[in-house]
Amino acid sequence: MQRYSFEDLLGDADFFAEEYFDKRPLLKRGAVPGDPQEILSLTDLDDLVNLEAVRPPYIGITKDGKPVDAKWFTRATVVQGTLIPDAVVPEKVHELFKSGASVTWMSLNQIFPQVRDFCRVFSRTFASRSDAVAFVTPPHSRGYEAHRDAVDVFVVQLAGQKHWQVWNDRYEGTGLCDTEKLGPPDFDVTLTAGDIFYLPYRTPHLVCTESDVSLHLSITVRPRLWRDLLMLTLHKLLDDPSFDDYPYLPSNDRRRVELQLQEKFESLQKLIGDMEAESEVDRLIRIGRSMEGSSSSRIFGGAERRSVHAQNP
Ligand SMILES: [Fe+2]
Numbered sequence: 001m002q003r004y005s006f007e008d009l010l011g012d013a014d015f016f017a018e019e020y021f022d023k024r025p026l027l028k029r030g031a032v033p034g035d036p037q038e039i040l041s042l043t044d045l046d047d048l049v050n051l052e053a054v055r056p057p058y059i060g061i062t063k064d065g066k067p068v069d070a071k072w073f074t075r076a077t078v079v080q081g082t083l084i085p086d087a088v089v090p091e092k093v094h095e096l097f098k099s100g101a102s103v104t105w106m107s108l109n110q111i112f113p114q115v116r117d118f119c120r121v122f123s124r125t126f127a128s129r130s131d132a133v134a135f136v137t138p139p140h141s142r143g144y145e146a147h148r149d150a151v152d153v154f155v156v157q158l159a160g161q162k163h164w165q166v167w168n169d170r171y172e173g174t175g176l177c178d179t180e181k182l183g184p185p186d187f188d189v190t191l192t193a194g195d196i197f198y199l200p201y202r203t204p205h206l207v208c209t210e211s212d213v214s215l216h217l218s219i220t221v222r223p224r225l226w227r228d229l230l231m232l233t234l235h236k237l238l239d240d241p242s243f244d245d246y247p248y249l250p251s252n253d254r255r256r257v258e259l260q261l262q263e264k265f266e267s268l269q270k271l272i273g274d275m276e277a278e279s280e281v282d283r284l285i286r287i288g289r290s291m292e293g294s295s296s297s298r299i300f301g302g303a304e305r306r307s308v309h310a311q312n313p
Contacts, residue, residue, distance in 0.1 A: 020200075023200060028195065028198075039114060039217065052089075061073060073093050100141050102141060103136045104133060122154060130219060130293055136213065139210065152221040153198070155196065156216060156218075160212035161190050247261075
């Protein structure tokens with residue numbers, strides 16, 4: 001069951017969309033009600049690494065801003081006769097962490113149900129795919145160079161503190177960026193447990209830990225542009241049987257092919273004209289909310305109830 005709503009965390013969703021979404025960063029102190037480690041704790045991550053089942057790309061390690069080759073913290077093992085070439089070695093992960101490396105856990109929404117529930121808050125609100133990446137960073141360390149991400153990020157500080165420098169400057173592409181050129185940051189802040197920091201995609205940021213181990217979760221939301229949405233609408237329209245025939249494009253009768261194409265443009269135009277925006281918006285919202293990453297269904301839990309019901313209709 002979902003524990004939080006978007007309103008609990010960041011207030012009215014329409015107001016957020018109007019003022020901040022795809023516009024500018026928002027820092028909300030103490031945004032998570034209750035204990036933020038109920039979403040994900042350092043102990044959960046200890047348990048996960050000790051299970052030895054987690055493998056790259058779910059786990060990654062960086063040191064001095066550079067990725068550490070997985071061969072330094074994985075080994076080959078055999079599970080019921082099947083070779084697993086890169087099972088994680090907990091002792092190696094701990095050794096690297098103690099030497100100042102940061103550990104990144106990708107797509108934890110595919111592993112922890114409570115993290116998936118938390119992602120669902122964002123995918124429902126924005127009708128878009130959402131994933132969770134956790135960062136565990138030792139004291140006085142920097143995981144990555146200054147960079148811009150290609151997704152919207154909701155940073156949720158779960159334990160310890162982390163220092164963030166953020167520039168409200170989204171004019172360039174994604175990837176590493178030169179902070180010298182950006183001038184003084186617009187935010188120079190330390191996040192503590194329960195704070196949420198929203199960064200629209202391409203917002204430059206540089207992050208380092210202070211005196212404690214830091215655990216934060218980055219909830220990424222992939223914005224769907226009008227282009228992406230209209231592609232879905234067009235795909236649906238192009239399923240129409242009037243587009244099933246197979247043209248011979250390099251025909252010597254070029255004029256005939258051009259007329260055929262003109263007819264298809266007109267058919268498509270007619271189909272677009274007949275579309276009802278109201279039901280199409282509903283469909284696009286439904287698709288966005290059931291995308292990979294935060295979808296949910298009951299297969300086994302429901303099966304028991306279904307079979308009881310079948311016996312006692
Ligand atoms: Fe980032």
